[in-house]
Amino acid sequence: MASGTGLILLAMAALLVPAILATEFIVGDGSGWTIGYDYQAWATGKNFYVGDTLVFNYAVGVHNVNKVNQTAFQDCTIPLSGALESGKDVITLATPGKKWYICGKGKHCEVGKQKLAITVMDAAPAPGPSSAPPAITGWAAAALAAVLLKHLVV
Numbered sequence: 001m002a003s004g005t006g007l008i009l010l011a012m013a014a015l016l017v018p019a020i021l022a023t024e025f026i027v028g029d030g031s032g033w034t035i036g037y038d039y040q041a042w043a044t045g046k047n048f049y050v051g052d053t054l055v056f057n058y059a060v061g062v063h064n065v066n067k068v069n070q071t072a073f074q075d076c077t078i079p080l081s082g083a084l085e086s087g088k089d090v091i092t093l094a095t096p097g098k099k100w101y102i103c104g105k106g107k108h109c110e111v112g113k114q115k116l117a118i119t120v121m122d123a124a125p126a127p128g129p130s131s132a133p134p135a136i137t138g139w140a141a142a143a144l145a146a147v148l149l150k151h152l153v154v
């Protein structure tokens with residue numbers, strides 16, 4: 001019985017975790033936040049929702065992260081203040097819309113193309129032509145939780 005319950009718990013976790021937790025995106029994956037990486041390609045095909053987070057990993061002092069507007073993104077205009085410099089900057093996507101991030105070191109943005117543009121969508125995906133996998137709905141989660149509870153009690 002114990003192993004059966006364990007299997008159910010595993011299945012529950014696999015089903016529920018993606019529905020409950022926001023997604024954490026490691027910008028550039030294993031390459032991190034650096035020069036000479038195609039961040040547009042990295043962002044393509046990813047769905048960013050309000051509540052998700054971006055993590056920028058880089059060596060402290062070598063790069064930084066600046067949130068900018070579209071014009072500054074295109075022109076690589078570095079803001080005078082407000083740069084994130086921790087080497088592991090976590091940005092929560094708080095509002096929907098387009099977001100732009102650039103590195104403010106040297107010519108990393110202009111020459112190194114160290115710039116990322118994404119579009120953040122509302123937390124609740126609207127029905128449409130999206131190919132995103134279906135989320136576990138509230139009633140389904142409740143039903144699964146009921147099954148879990150029953151097995152824990154037995």
Ligand SMILES: [Cu+2]
Pocket residue numbers: 034035062063064103104105108109114
């Ligand atoms: Cu840089």
